[in-house]
Amino acid sequence: MPFVIPCCKYTKNSKYLRLKPYLFVNFATIRLKSHTFSCFLLQPRQHLLLWRHCREVMQADAGRDNMCGGQETKTEYRMKFRKLFLAIGLAAVCTTVSAQSSFEVKLYSGQPPYTNGDSRDTAKVRVFLPMEKEATGRAVVICPGGAYETLSMEKEGYDWGEFFQNQGIAAIVLKYRMPHGNPDVPVSDAEQAMRLVRINAASWKISRNDIGIMGFSAGGHLAATIATRSLGEAKPNFQILFYPVISMLEGYGHDRSRTNFLGQHPGKRDEKKYSADMNVSRVTPRAFIALSDDDDTVPPANGVNYYSELYRNDVRASLHVYPGGGHGWGSKIGFRYHEEMMMDLKAWLKSF
Numbered sequence: 001m002p003f004v005i006p007c008c009k010y011t012k013n014s015k016y017l018r019l020k021p022y023l024f025v026n027f028a029t030i031r032l033k034s035h036t037f038s039c040f041l042l043q044p045r046q047h048l049l050l051w052r053h054c055r056e057v058m059q060a061d062a063g064r065d066n067m068c069g070g071q072e073t074k075t076e077y078r079m080k081f082r083k084l085f086l087a088i089g090l091a092a093v094c095t096t097v098s099a100q101s102s103f104e105v106k107l108y109s110g111q112p113p114y115t116n117g118d119s120r121d122t123a124k125v126r127v128f129l130p131m132e133k134e135a136t137g138r139a140v141v142i143c144p145g146g147a148y149e150t151l152s153m154e155k156e157g158y159d160w161g162e163f164f165q166n167q168g169i170a171a172i173v174l175k176y177r178m179p180h181g182n183p184d185v186p187v188s189d190a191e192q193a194m195r196l197v198r199i200n201a202a203s204w205k206i207s208r209n210d211i212g213i214m215g216f217s218a219g220g221h222l223a224a225t226i227a228t229r230s231l232g233e234a235k236p237n238f239q240i241l242f243y244p245v246i247s248m249l250e251g252y253g254h255d256r257s258r259t260n261f262l263g264q265h266p267g268k269r270d271e272k273k274y275s276a277d278m279n280v281s282r283v284t285p286r287a288f289i290a291l292s293d294d295d296d297t298v299p300p301a302n303g304v305n306y307y308s309e310l311y312r313n314d315v316r317a318s319l320h321v322y323p324g325g326g327h328g329w330g331s332k333i334g335f336r337y338h339e340e341m342m343m344d345l346k347a348w349l350k351s352f
Contacts, residue, residue, distance in 0.1 A: 114184040128161035128171040137207035139170035145217030148260035155330035156216040181263030191234035212238035220244025224276035246302035280309040287317040297327035
C-alpha cells in the first residue's frame with residue numbers, strides 16, 4: 001500500500017523529535033540535526049529508500065562532526081537514528097492514503113440561470129477523490145457556512161473534503177454564490193453541484209444513488225433546503241447538518257442569514273417555503289444532525305425541530321446535541337467534543 005509523508009524536517013540545532021498528527025492531514029515533522037527531507041506519495045518500497053537516505057545523511061553528518069572535533073558518541077547516534085526511523089514509520093502508518101486527487105471544476109460552462117449582480121462572485125467546486133481501490137462509491141457535496149455573506153471554506157469545507165477522502169468517500173466542496181436577497185442563486189448552485197456529481201459519477205467512481213449533501217450553519221440551511229425541496233438529479237440520498245439554520249421565520253432562525261437570503265422584507269410565503277422543517281415529507285432523505293446545547297448564534301431548536309419533523313414523517317435520522325462548544329466549531333480539534341462527534345459521524349456513515 002502506498003504511503004504519504006507530507007513533510008519530514010531534519011534541522012540544525014534540534015535534538016528532539018516532534019510528531020504532529022493534524023485533524024485530517026497527518027503531518028510529521030522530524031527535527032534532529034541539520035537537514036530537511038520532503039517526500040510525497042511514497043510507494044511500498046520508497047519509504048525504505050527514504051530511510052536509507054536519511055541514514056546515509058546522518059552517517060555523513062556524524063563524520064563531519066568527528067572531523068570538526070564533535071563529541072557525539074555512538075550511543076547518541078543510534079538513539080537519533082532510532083527516533084528518525086520511528087517517526088518515518090509512524091508517519092507512514094498514520095497516513096495510509098495516497099493516489100488521491102483533488103481538483104477544481106467550474107460549476108457552470110456558461111452563464112448561471114440566476115444572478116446576484118456581482119460578476120466577481122463565481123461558483124465552483126473542489127473535488128476530493130479517494131484512492132480507487134478504497135473508494136466506497138459514496139459521495140457528499142459540502143456547503144460551508146457564513147450567514148450567506150461569506151464562506152468558511154477551510155474548517156467547514158476543504159478540511160472535511162480531506163476527511164471524507166480518507167474514508168473512501170468522494171467529497172465535493174461547493175463554493176456557492178451569495179444570494180444578496182435572491183434565494184434562487186445559492187439554491188441553483190447547490191442543485192447544479194448535485195447534478196454535476198451525478199453527471200460525472202462513472203468517471204469519478206461514484207454510485208449515483210449514494211450522493212449526499214452536507215452543510216454548516218447557513219450552509220446547513222442550504223443543504224436542508226436541497227434535501228427537502230429539490231427533485232430528480234438534484235435530490236440527495238442523505239444529509240449531514242452541523243449546527244444548521246433551519247427556519248426562515250422571524251425570531252426562530254438566524255436573523256442575518258434570513259436577511260441575506262430572503263432580503264429585508266420577505267413575504268410569509270417565502271419564509272415558509274425556505275423553512276426546511278415545514279417541508280419535510282416521507283421522501284426526505286435520512287439525516288445526521290449535530291449541534292451544541294450552548295449555541296447562542298443559531299438556536300439549537302432549529303436542529304431539534306427539524307429532527308422532530310423527520311421523526312414524525314418516519315425518516316431515519318440521528319440527532320447529537322453536545323453539552324458545549326457553541327457555534328461554528330467545524331473541523332476544530334479544539335472543540336471539546338470533537339472526538340465524540342467524529343466517532344458519531346463515522347458510526348452513522350457505516351450504518352447504511
